[in-house]
Amino acid sequence: MSTSVHGQAKRFSTVGLTQQERQHICDVFPAEINADGIIWSYTDEDDAAVLIVDTNDPDGRRLADTFVSRPGRVLIVMGDMPVNPTQGLYAFARPLTEDLIRRMLGTIISHFTMTGFRSSSFSVAAHAVGRDHSSQTRLIDVLRDLLTKDTDVPAFSISSREFPPLIVSPKAHKVLFGSSWEEFKHANLFAPVEVHDILDTNPNLPRLALDGEPLSHLLWLVGFRSGQGHLLPFVNPQQAFKLIRWPSLCTVELNNAFVKVMSYLSKHAATPATITDQTGISVGEVADLLNACVLCSYVEKVTTEQWAVPTKPTEASLEKRGLFNRIRHKLGMLQTGAAS
Amino acid sequence: MSEYKIIFTGTMGAGKTTAIAAISDTPVVSTDMHNSAPDEHSKELTTVALDFGTLMLDDGDIVRLYGTPGQQRFEFMWGILAKGALGLVILIDNSRPQPLEDLCLFLDNFAGLIAEAGAVIGITCTDKAATPKLDEYYELLLQRKLMLPVFAVDARKKSDVLILLESLFSYLEAAA
Numbered sequence: 199m200s201t202s203v204h205g206q207a208k209r210f211s212t213v214g215l216t217q218q219e220r221q222h223i224c225d226v227f228p229a230e231i232n233a234d235g236i237i238w239s240y241t242d243e244d245d246a247a248v249l250i251v252d253t254n255d256p257d258g259r260r261l262a263d264t265f266v267s268r269p270g271r272v273l274i275v276m277g278d279m280p281v282n283p284t285q286g287l288y289a290f291a292r293p294l295t296e297d298l299i300r301r302m303l304g305t306i307i308s309h310f311t312m313t314g315f316r317s318s319s320f321s322v323a324a325h326a327v328g329r330d331h332s333s334q335t336r337l338i339d340v341l342r343d344l345l346t347k348d349t350d351v352p353a354f355s356i357s358s359r360e361f362p363p364l365i366v367s368p369k370a371h372k373v374l375f376g377s378s379w380e381e382f383k384h385a386n387l388f389a390p391v392e393v394h395d396i397l398d399t400n401p402n403l404p405r406l407a408l409d410g411e412p413l414s415h416l417l418w419l420v421g422f423r424s425g426q427g428h429l430l431p432f433v434n435p436q437q438a439f440k441l442i443r444w445p446s447l448c449t450v451e452l453n454n455a456f457v458k459v460m461s462y463l464s465k466h467a468a469t470p471a472t473i474t475d476q477t478g479i480s481v482g483e484v485a486d487l488l489n490a491c492v493l494c495s496y497v498e499k500v501t502t503e504q505w506a507v508p509t510k511p512t513e514a515s516l517e518k519r520g521l522f523n524r525i526r527h528k529l530g531m532l533q534t535g536a537a538s
Numbered sequence: 539m540s541e542y543k544i545i546f547t548g549t550m551g552a553g554k555t556t557a558i559a560a561i562s563d564t565p566v567v568s569t570d571m572h573n574s575a576p577d578e579h580s581k582e583l584t585t586v587a588l589d590f591g592t593l594m595l596d597d598g599d600i601v602r603l604y605g606t607p608g609q610q611r612f613e614f615m616w617g618i619l620a621k622g623a624l625g626l627v628i629l630i631d632n633s634r635p636q637p638l639e640d641l642c643l644f645l646d647n648f649a650g651l652i653a654e655a656g657a658v659i660g661i662t663c664t665d666k667a668a669t670p671k672l673d674e675y676y677e678l679l680l681q682r683k684l685m686l687p688v689f690a691v692d693a694r695k696k697s698d699v700l701i702l703l704e705s706l707f708s709y710l711e712a713a714a
Contacts, residue, residue, distance in 0.1 A: 412673055443680055444687050446672040454704060457687070461708035464685050515714035521542065521624075522707040524595045529561055531700055 207237045211246035214255025219294045223250065226299040248306055250274040272306055304386060335390040338424040341417060342432060342493065344368055353403060355394045361385035364416070365402050372410030374402060379411060387423055414494050418445060421493030427482030429470060430489045438505040439488065439497040440467040455483040463491075467500035539598045544706075545620055546589070547606040547648065548629030549640045553662045553693025554605035555589045557629065560696040561703070562591025562603055588619065616647050625706045626657035629693060630675075633667035638678055645682065652684070656713055658706040660691040660698070 210227065212220045227238040243249055249265045251258035251273065265273055340356060344366070353367040362376025375382045396403070421430075429435055441463035458477045462468065468476065473484045491497040511519070525531075546554045559566045567590040589605030604619050606612070620626070628644050630637050641659065645652065661675065675688045687705045691698035 412671070414673070441685065443676055444685065446676060446688075457701065457705045458708045460687065461705065461712045464687075464709065465712040511714070515711070518714050519711050521599070522711060524597065524599070525593060525601060526704070526707065528593055528595055529700060529703070531704055 207239065208248065209239050209241040209246050210248040210250065211241055211243040212250045213243055213261050214252030214258030215250065215294075222294055222296070223299055226296055227303060246271075248272045248274065250302070274302055274306070301386070301388065304389070336424070337387050337389075337391050338420050338430065338493075340391055340393055341420055345417075345493070345495075352398075353396055353400075353406065355396050356391050357394065358385075358389045358391040360387075360389035365396065365400075365406050365410075366413065366416075367403075367406055367410070368413070370407065370410065371413045372406055373413050373416045374406040374410045379415070383419060387420055412446070414446065417494045418490045421490035422486050425485050425489040427485055429485045430492075433470075433485075433488055433492050435470055438467040438469050438472070438500040438502070439463060439491070440500050441491070441496060442498050443496055445491065445494060445496050455479045456487060459484060459487050463497065467505045469505075539600065541600045541602060543602040543604055543623045544625055544627065544703075545604050545606065545623045545648075545651070546627045546629065547616060547644055548627075548660075549631045549634055549637070551634075551663075552629035552631040553660075554629055557627070557660075557693040557699045557702075558589050558591040558603045558605050560693070560699045561593065563594050564592045566591045566605075568605075588615070610643065613643075613647055617650075620648055620651040623651055623655065625655045625710055626651050627702055627706060628657055628659045629691075630659065630661050631663045632661050632670065632690075633663040637661070637667075638670055638674060641675065641678065642682075645684065652686070656706065656709045657686050658702050658709065659686055659688040660693070660702050661688060662691060662693050664690045665692075 210223075212223060215223075224240055243261055243265065249261065249271065251262045251265075252275075262273060262275065265271055337356065337358070344351065345368075351368045353365060353369070355363045355365050357363040361382055364376060364382075365374040367373070424430060425433075441460060444460055444464065458479055459473055462473060462477050466476070470481070470484050470488055473479065473488075474481050477484075488497070546557055548554055555566060555568055569588060588607065589603075591603040591605075593601040593603065595601065601624075604623075606616050606619055626648055628641070628648070630641050630644075634640060648657065651657070659675065661672065672688055672690060679686055679688070687709065689698075689702065689705070691702060693699065
């Protein structure tokens with residue numbers, strides 16, 4: 199049963215954000231009254247149902263920990279993940295664009311309207327702040343959980359307010375989209391989801407076998423988009439990885455960052471920071487790609503003993519790199535971003 | 539002034555000539571003849587010796603772009619062309635009867651160049667034939683203990699040809 203939110207008042211607060219960021223949020227939240235039926239107002243952190251914090255700020259970090267220990271609160275983290283990342287609901291990257299604020303708001307709203315949970319005085323779904331429950335609410339968490347289980351798990355469906363139901367078969371390694379794949383690619387993957395068992399007699403199962411997409415396509419898309427420029431909690435930033443197979447790129451547009459990172463990882467084991475150092479691809483893009491690779495098991499972990507910090511490039515390799523750059527320049531690959 | 543070469547190989551009709559034409563500074567010199575193997579591909583003209591294009595770099599260096607003949611009976615030429623090449627672009631027509639076997643043929647014949655330098659694989663005509671999927675190509679490569687990039691491309695699009703080249707260059711840079 200959905201909890202109606204129409205006409206309710208909600209208070210939010212921010213800690214550690216810049217004046218400009220706070221103003222930006224204050225500008226966008228009240229403007230969403232008509233769309234979501236919630237009247238938003240700014241308050242201090244003690245009264246807030248929703249707290250948006252920058253955990254790089256000492257006050258923000260301290261409050262993030264205490265805020266989520268109280269029931270019925272929603273914590274949104276800006277910047278780095280909190281000390282205990284399982285307690286932060288979502289991490290949003292800077293810069294704080296209007297689109298990002300709206301997405302943040304959509305995330306909060308979906309928690310307010312989650313089915314099957316009794317509302318607190320702030321109408322926040324009680325399970326939204328706890329580790330045990332929140333680990334199952336997002337598509338990324340459901341899929342991550344699925345992958346840690348035996349692949350004999352029977353087929354099940356995943357539903358959300360934001361996209362038509364998916365039917366997933368871990369055994370067949372396939373997924374059937376309730377809408378088209380193209381449509382699903384643009385869905386809000388941060389919305390809470392529910393998982394339902396399905397019967398063997400479900401008429402969609404034969405369709406799944408015939409028309410299902412490889413599950414890896416879904417995993418790649420969700421892995422790629424869920425971190426928003428940050429490593430997901432299951433990707434250790436100190437860990438070195440090596441590619442064990444190239445991803446089949448059906449889900450994200452082929453681009454320069456993808457090609458460079460995968461090429462590097464196909465030849466070298468590297469930590470996220472090393473990949474950025476060696477390829478020049480930004481930290482955020484590397485994080486998104488690694489998240490997807492880890493979720494899809496396209497990379498393997500390499501122990502410290504097996505991994506060597508890259509040495510300085512030789513003259514021959516610099517010469518080769520120079521030649522390729524001249525060809526890139528000639529073909530307009532550097533200036534026009536034809537391949538970027 | 540130095541000269542380098544990049545080899546484009548693959549099945550007949552996969553788009554080798556078109557790919558070279560998309561990036562060459564000079565009109566592609568092709569040695570086309572009427573197709574005498576219509577059972578392999580229905581196109582009227584086909585390359586019997588090689589396609590040849592050039593990229594003139596700013597410092598006077600030249601990159602020569604060679605397209606090998608696609609028909610298997612010309613495979614004796616493939617090794618000659620491959621000698622000393624920077625790298626290899628393999629184009630496979632997905633609409634042919636056995637595209638995975640086609641790929642095996644080129645992997646075998648260019649094994650030396652692939653081991654010494656590297657290769658990237660472009661699958662064309664996926665709009666005409668949706669299968670085999672890219673995953674099947676990757677499975678084949680895994681079985682052969684090769685880790686090469688495979689992309690679905692349209693050889694008529696310059697941007698697709700450029701991403702193949704970018705991929706080849708990135709791969710070669712990482713290997714250097």
